[in-house]
Amino acid sequence: MAFKPFAFCTASVLALGLASVAQAQDAAPQDAAPQSAADDASAEDIIVTGVRASIVGAINSRKDNVQIVDSIVAEDVGKLPDNNVVEALQRVTGIQVTDRAGGEAATITIRGLTDPLTTLNGRNIFTAAGTSFALQDISANLVKKVDVYKTRSADQIETGLAGQIDVQTRRPLDFDGFTISGLARGIYSEMADKANPNVALLVADRWDTGIGEIGFLVNASYTRAEYRNQNLQAGAMVPFLTADGARPSVTTSTLPGACPGGNPFVAMERLFTTDCRAVTASNPQGNLWTPGLDAGLSTAAGSTLNINGVEVPYYLSRDAVIASDLYGKRTRPSVNAALQWAPNDRSIYTAEVFYSGFRGKTFNSLNFSYADWWGDIQDPANSFELYEGTNIIKSRQMGSVSGFNSGDYSTNKTDSFVYAFNAKWDVADRGKITADVTYQDSKNETSFFAIRTDRAPLDIDVDFNAGGGLPSYSFGNQGVLTDASAWTVGNLFDSGTKNEGSALTVMLDGEYEWDEGFLRRIKAGFRYDDRKADSYVRDQGAGGLPGVTLDQFGQGTPFTNSGFFDGQADIPTSWVLADPRTMDKDAVRKLYQSVNPALLLSDQLTFGHVFGIGEINTAAYLMADGEIELFGRPLQLQAGVRYVQIDTDYEYFDRGNNFARTAVSTGSAKWLPSFTARYGITDNLRIRFNYGETLRRPAFGDLNPNVTLTGDLSRIGFGTGSAGNASLGATHSKNIDIALEWYFERNSAIYATAFRREINGLVVPLVAREIIPDNYLPDNDSYTETFNITRPVNASDGVLKGVELGLTYFPTYLPGPLNGLGFVGSATILDSEQTIPVVNTAGEITGSTKSAFFGVSKLSYNATLAYDNGPIGARLSYIWRKGFLQSNEGRSFANPIGFWRAPEKSLDLQLTWNVNDDIGVTFDAVNLTKAKQQNYYKFGDVGNAQQFNSSTLLIDRTFAVGVRFKFD
Numbered sequence: 001m002a003f004k005p006f007a008f009c010t011a012s013v014l015a016l017g018l019a020s021v022a023q024a025q026d027a028a029p030q031d032a033a034p035q036s037a038a039d040d041a042s043a044e045d046i047i048v049t050g051v052r053a054s055i056v057g058a059i060n061s062r063k064d065n066v067q068i069v070d071s072i073v074a075e076d077v078g079k080l081p082d083n084n085v086v087e088a089l090q091r092v093t094g095i096q097v098t099d100r101a102g103g104e105a106a107t108i109t110i111r112g113l114t115d116p117l118t119t120l121n122g123r124n125i126f127t128a129a130g131t132s133f134a135l136q137d138i139s140a141n142l143v144k145k146v147d148v149y150k151t152r153s154a155d156q157i158e159t160g161l162a163g164q165i166d167v168q169t170r171r172p173l174d175f176d177g178f179t180i181s182g183l184a185r186g187i188y189s190e191m192a193d194k195a196n197p198n199v200a201l202l203v204a205d206r207w208d209t210g211i212g213e214i215g216f217l218v219n220a221s222y223t224r225a226e227y228r229n230q231n232l233q234a235g236a237m238v239p240f241l242t243a244d245g246a247r248p249s250v251t252t253s254t255l256p257g258a259c260p261g262g263n264p265f266v267a268m269e270r271l272f273t274t275d276c277r278a279v280t281a282s283n284p285q286g287n288l289w290t291p292g293l294d295a296g297l298s299t300a301a302g303s304t305l306n307i308n309g310v311e312v313p314y315y316l317s318r319d320a321v322i323a324s325d326l327y328g329k330r331t332r333p334s335v336n337a338a339l340q341w342a343p344n345d346r347s348i349y350t351a352e353v354f355y356s357g358f359r360g361k362t363f364n365s366l367n368f369s370y371a372d373w374w375g376d377i378q379d380p381a382n383s384f385e386l387y388e389g390t391n392i393i394k395s396r397q398m399g400s401v402s403g404f405n406s407g408d409y410s411t412n413k414t415d416s417f418v419y420a421f422n423a424k425w426d427v428a429d430r431g432k433i434t435a436d437v438t439y440q441d442s443k444n445e446t447s448f449f450a451i452r453t454d455r456a457p458l459d460i461d462v463d464f465n466a467g468g469g470l471p472s473y474s475f476g477n478q479g480v481l482t483d484a485s486a487w488t489v490g491n492l493f494d495s496g497t498k499n500e501g502s503a504l505t506v507m508l509d510g511e512y513e514w515d516e517g518f519l520r521r522i523k524a525g526f527r528y529d530d531r532k533a534d535s536y537v538r539d540q541g542a543g544g545l546p547g548v549t550l551d552q553f554g555q556g557t558p559f560t561n562s563g564f565f566d567g568q569a570d571i572p573t574s575w576v577l578a579d580p581r582t583m584d585k586d587a588v589r590k591l592y593q594s595v596n597p598a599l600l601l602s603d604q605l606t607f608g609h610v611f612g613i614g615e616i617n618t619a620a621y622l623m624a625d626g627e628i629e630l631f632g633r634p635l636q637l638q639a640g641v642r643y644v645q646i647d648t649d650y651e652y653f654d655r656g657n658n659f660a661r662t663a664v665s666t667g668s669a670k671w672l673p674s675f676t677a678r679y680g681i682t683d684n685l686r687i688r689f690n691y692g693e694t695l696r697r698p699a700f701g702d703l704n705p706n707v708t709l710t711g712d713l714s715r716i717g718f719g720t721g722s723a724g725n726a727s728l729g730a731t732h733s734k735n736i737d738i739a740l741e742w743y744f745e746r747n748s749a750i751y752a753t754a755f756r757r758e759i760n761g762l763v764v765p766l767v768a769r770e771i772i773p774d775n776y777l778p779d780n781d782s783y784t785e786t787f788n789i790t791r792p793v794n795a796s797d798g799v800l801k802g803v804e805l806g807l808t809y810f811p812t813y814l815p816g817p818l819n820g821l822g823f824v825g826s827a828t829i830l831d832s833e834q835t836i837p838v839v840n841t842a843g844e845i846t847g848s849t850k851s852a853f854f855g856v857s858k859l860s861y862n863a864t865l866a867y868d869n870g871p872i873g874a875r876l877s878y879i880w881r882k883g884f885l886q887s888n889e890g891r892s893f894a895n896p897i898g899f900w901r902a903p904e905k906s907l908d909l910q911l912t913w914n915v916n917d918d919i920g921v922t923f924d925a926v927n928l929t930k931a932k933q934q935n936y937y938k939f940g941d942v943g944n945a946q947q948f949n950s951s952t953l954l955i956d957r958t959f960a961v962g963v964r965f966k967f968d
Contacts (some may be wrong), residue, residue: 001918026910055824055866059749059808061147064486064675066625067636068150068688068739068753070094070806074143080212085135085146085167087926090906091862092148093806093826096881098855100906102328102932103189103227103956110148110162111755112800112830115696117160120167120354120418123436124157127416128444128499128533131699137356142200142219144170150753151737154621154640154674155509155525161696161733161759168922170202171350172215173340177968178205185922185962187225191954192327194226198962212343221334223245228327232565233951235320235371235470236465236893237937238716239271239289239297239305239955240393242315244380248288248307250277250757255284267380270372271305271314273717280308291716292767292788292891294838295942296847299390315386316894317393318464319372319714321473323571325365325561333357346426353419360412366559367481367575369403369473370715371462376400387947394464394947399476400457404490408450409580416442417905427510434509444499449585451578452490453550455480469902469934469949472570483576484551484558489578491780492592494599498536498607505529521625523640529617532702536607537655541778542596550576555591556583565954596779608659611704613650619643623674630679638676645669652726655706656775664726670695688739696731702763702792703728709775711782718769718786719777720890725791731761747810747822754803759834762796766839767891788890793894795845798834800853805829810866820869827861838886851898854888857881873912880905883945886935895948896939905931906955918967924960931955 057073070092087105090097098114099106110116118133121460122370149156149164152439156164182201199222206215241247247265251258258279279286289297289305297303297316302312338352376399377383384396420438427433439585445710459476466472480486503597509525550558559579566573580588586601593599623640647667653659674692681687704724711719739753777783810822831851837845860881867874879903888897911923933955936950 004308005707014866024587032293055808055810055822055891056747057145059743059747061145062751063743063749066636066678066688067153068690068737070148070150070794072143072146074145074335085138085143085165087136089135089146089148089165090144090879091824091864093804094150094828096828096855096857096860097879097904098886098901100904100927100955101229101953102330103192103225104136106134108135109855110150110165111757111802111804111828112832112853113162113757114855115160116148116162117157117164118167119157119164121169121352121420122166123418123420123438123505123528125416125418125440126501126503126531127414128501130499130501130533130701131697133416134358135167137332138167138334139356142169142221142334144168144174145473150755151463151676151735152604152674152692152694153638153676154521154623154642154672155520157527158619158642158644158672158695159697159756161694168202169336169338169354170203170217170219171338171340171352172204172217173213173342173348175204175206175215175968179203179480179921179966179968181964181966181968183922183962183964185924185960187924187958187960189225189955190959191230192226192228192956194223196223198223198960212341214342215338215340216333217336217338219336221370222331224329224331225736226327226329227956229566230326230557230954231324231326231951232470232569232571232634233322233324234949235318235322235641236714236889236950237296237316237392238319238372238894239894240317240372240374241265241267241271242267243267243383245313246304246310248275248278248310248312251279251286253280255279255281257284257286266374268315268374268377268383270319270374272715278308283308289894291893292889293894294897295939296896296937297894299392299942299947301386301389301391303391309841313391313674315384315391315393316382317371317396318462319716319893320368320370320897321460321462321464321471321571322369322937323367323564325367325564326362327365328360328362330358330360332359348424350422351420352422353417355418356414356416358412358414360410362408362410363559363579363581364406364408365559365575365577366406366407366408366412367403367572367577369402369458369460369475371396371398371460371473372715373401373457374400376457376459383436390936390947392947395466397459397461399459401460402455402457404452404454405487405575405577406446406450406452407577407579408451408493411447412444413446414444415443415677416440424597427512430513432511434507436505436507436874438503438505438507440501440503440505442501445496446498447496448493449580450493451580451588452493452544453487453577454490454544455487465946465949466570469936469945470569470952470953471949473572474570475572478572481572482560484576485549485621487550487576488544489548489550489553491778491782492542492588493778494541494589495539496537496605496607499534501531501532501533503529507947518626518628519624520627520636522622523624524622525620527617527619529615531615531617533611533613534609535611535701535704536609537706538605538607539655539776540596540599541780542592542599543778543780545595546593550578553578555588556580567805568954586659608655610655610659610706611650611652611700613648613700613703615646615648615650618645618647633680633682636678636789638674639784640674642672642674643669644672644695646730650703652705652727668730670730670732684743686741688741690735690737692735694733694735696733698728698730698763698792707787707789709772709777711777711780713782714892714893717784718788718892719782719784720892721770721772721787721789723789723791725793728763728792729761731759731763731793731794733759734755745809746812750807750809752803752805755801757800759798759800761794762798762834763792763794764796764834764836765790765888766793766795766837766845768839788892790890793837795837796834798853800830800832800856802828802830817869820867822866822868823864824866825861825863827859830856830858830860832856852885871914873914875908875910877908877910878905879908883958887940889937895937896943898939898943899950900938900943900945902934902936902945905929919963919965922960922964924962925958927955927957
């Protein structure tokens with residue numbers, strides 16, 4: 001008897017395949033089995049409004065779903081109390097934010113993994129040539145609910161090791177009738193000293209007609225942000241000769257590359273990786289030391305380098321001090337429109353369009369001073385201070401160091417459209433069919449235009465960590481920094497990219513349910529996705545204009561910043577440079593044609609096609625839900641399998657070889673099983689178990705083998721570069737989760753989840769030294785043909801395991817004005833280990849070592865004190881995460897390669913005053929304590945935030961006042 005209804009359901013799915021297409025497979029999956037009567041009773045008890053409504057809604061979402069799901073629920077239209085989706089998600093258990101620059105939270109990880117699948121109303125969305133969507137581009141004003149799936153079932157898209165984030169927008173038939181709502185906020189950025197608008201408007205209505213119910217909705221949002229990023233950095237470590245001690249001998253060889261009779265090595269001289277004075281028959285390259293060792297060069301006092309048989313003592317010091325003062329402006333227009341038709345109570349059709357735009361402009365005012373010259377040190381022995389017990393220089397005095405400023409202007413424009421049609425039918429008494437077709441189109445274009453200016457040498461006194469990880473430094477003549485006549489016009493950089501992407505996706509799902517017996521539901525579905533993406537680049541530049549000072553340049557108006565790190569560090573707070581924002585770009589290009597006649601003007605600029613890809617992803621799944629009674633309590637089971645087949649054809653065009661074309665085709669297939677069990681120990685206590693397998697497919701950019709090059713900006717003897725890997729494969733993860741949940745009181749719950757991820761084929765970067773002659777870099781003083789090239793490879797396996805703890809508590813017994821006080825908090829404890837290949841300079845793997853996963857904090861927590869009583873709603877939230885390994889640097893220097901992030905925190909406040917049922921006034925403050933973002937170098941036991949400090953980014957503090965309304 002069970003087979004016949006299922007066969008009917010499957011046949012119906014196939015018969016309706018050409019009619020439309022499916023949301024359900026990629027949407028937040030429906031509950032796999034009917035809820036118990038005890039669950040229904042609990043749901044009826046939870047009847048709240050205001051701030052508590054959103055928090056309790058999240059509890060119910062977790063409670064009612066078979067999978068492990070944490071949610072954010074907007075208490076009403078436009079009432080998700082954050083600027084964007086990422087800011088809202090940072091208070092969800094297991095989510096960690098890794099980027100707070102620009103006055104907003106951006107990149108997130110789930111349980112330390114960086115690749116969550118992003119879906120909008122269940123549909124996989126992307127931006128241009130990428131494989132994911134920037135969640136911060138979705139305004140919080142558009143959101144009805146956000147579900148974070150920690151586990152996966154067979155009916156969910158298989159990609160994304162971290163999980164799935166499904167953003168749900170509102171539909172017109174969600175409303176009882178005509179509704180208009182909106183909000184208007186002014187957000188003040190303290191560092192930029194700017195007020196920015198954030199506005200949204202929703203209009204919806206529904207009508208009973210002769211052909212059924214029809215609803216229409218338009219929801220639009222616009223945000224603008226002018227912001228300022230201030231970043232101060234002590235440069236990387238390189239070795240220097242000591243003030244006294246043995247010196248390398250100068251070669252007498254006549255071998256190629258040798259320079260016999262060269263000047264002798266002197267006190268405090270910087271040791272570059274190679275030197276013509278050290279070329280011998282046994283050392284034909286003149287190697288002095290090896291950059292990029294895992295733990296860097298030894299920092300022990302008295303450490304030596306063996307240079308041609310001589311043990312030469314050395315110090316470690318920084319090569320530069322760097323100040324970046326970035327001014328940015330971004331706008332995000334968004335529109336969601338939906339038309340729904342319900343001809344009867346057994347079917348509903350939805351057509352919708354979603355548009356997301358991004359416009360970004362940044363101007364980076366960069367001040368770069370070398371701190372590595374030794375030629376004008378009057379008293380070398382007394383010109384520096386070491387950290388006690390080490391050979392690391394803490395502070396020093398130098399004469400005649402050179403430096404440059406750079407005015408870097410970047411633009412970024414993205415337009416993304418999603419067009420979708422969805423149909424849902426009830427079939428017979430227990431069957432359902434969902435069909436969905438989606439077409440996406442996205443375009444992105446960027447530009448970069450920068451002019452360097454150079455100054456004459458200056459004396460400098462520098463302390464690389466004067467306290468709190470911040471360097472301090474001053475120049476012998478500080479007035480030069482703001483004197484336009486003291487700077488000559490240097491290198492020009494002029495480049496851009498263009499990316500295009502599209503996808504056609506068809507989905508069909510069918511299911512049939514039973515009220516009794518072991519088998520309660522069978523569900524099957526099919527997904528077809530045809531994805532295309534293309535990338536284009538342009539790149540040109542020129543050397544400096546000899547003898548032309550900035551005040552003589554005649555193009556644009558020189559820019560002088562002010563107040564950089566004002567009062568927070570003992571450093572120069574102002575400098576002058578060229579400002580491309582005020583320039584006629586073609587007039588500038590014509591001036592530079594005097595040094596590079598091949599420089600093109602804007603009407604001659606073209607993009608070169610460097611990469612194109614077509615990928616067809618076909619998937620089918622079958623899953624079943626069952627229920628049995630165990631010790632008098634329901635045990636709900638769900639098992640399924642998903643079959644995925646991926647066929648990829650791509651082509652790349654070699655920029656270094658006149659865009660010569662190479663075509664590659666790959667294919668793969670995978671069975672991915674999943675199993676979930678949920679047992680109600682009591683009415684309010686339940687346990688869950690989940691096993692599932694997921695994939696992480698390579699990002700398209702990681703497949704593109706074209707090399708992107710950067711010249712020898714730091715005078716280390718070689719440049720850097722990055723490229724993709726055409727043979728990169730998918731990463732596969734086996735996932736286990738066990739959760740215990742206690743809904744101990746109305747509106748309250750406590751839960752714990754233990755999890756383990758066994759991941760094969762992790763992608764890690766490998767660095768190899770390569771010679772690329774006659775490359776496309778501008779012929780200026782940073783030009784080189786030797787590069788450290790970083791490429792991704794599937795060369796690592798790893799294990800990620802941990803525990804999540806969560807508590808939501810709204811007491812029901814508090815008296816008077818304390819009624820409505822509650823607490824929401826969670827903590828995540830993670831432990832990770834992956835193999836990291838050890839490579840030689842040729843990029844050959846010679847061994848392996850162990851490391852934590854990138855981006856994983858061992859401990860993070862968040863705590864929110866919430867209050868909801870009468871017209872007043874409030875949240876005070878604190879977020880903290882332990883320091884973590886962010887990345888490995890490009891193996892170019894003498895410091896440890898691990899680039900670590902110091903612990904991070906944020907204290908945020910949100911207040912709402914409901915003037916009446918229709919109008920509310922809001923106040924928000926983000927980063928009340930003015931937390932900073934800091935990095936340092938560390939590998940294994942070597943490195944720390946004091947002696948190996950790197951950069952400090954000031955995090956903006958913002959305040960917002962707004963009003964929101966809803967009339968229905």
